[in-house]
Amino acid sequence: MKKKILVVLFLFIIIWHSAAISAEEYKSVEIFDPKQEKVVKVVELNAKIHNMVSSWIKDVEGIYGKSNPLTNDGYAIRVPLYPAVKVQGKWLNAIVNDVYIIIPEHDAPFYMIFDNDDKLLCFPFNGNINELAKVLNFKLKSG
16 A cells, blocks of 8 residues: 555656656747748846736737748847737727737838637737847847
């Protein structure tokens, strides 16, 4: 009986530990450079980043008008929102877990957000690139 309890306890600890590790990875902001095809910087998500991006997406205005939002230059920044943010507005009504901020070299920046049905939505960026760059300690170029 003691062996069974020890085995179950051991398995529980292993499962809990692996879940904690993956949760920690999920809480990192990633800056991706499409030219290099890799993540060039990882920043730990903190309250300042979370609150800043959350407030920006709650105030999105309009839909991003470009038909093909993909770019092969600039940067793509993945900001996990933990805890998730409930947005109820004219243009976005969803619980948002991740925000992708796309910063092309020669076009205006924009957000890519997946709604509750995993539908991709794009919105014009309404934040402050300089403030974002400062908080991420990374030079962001914008068109």
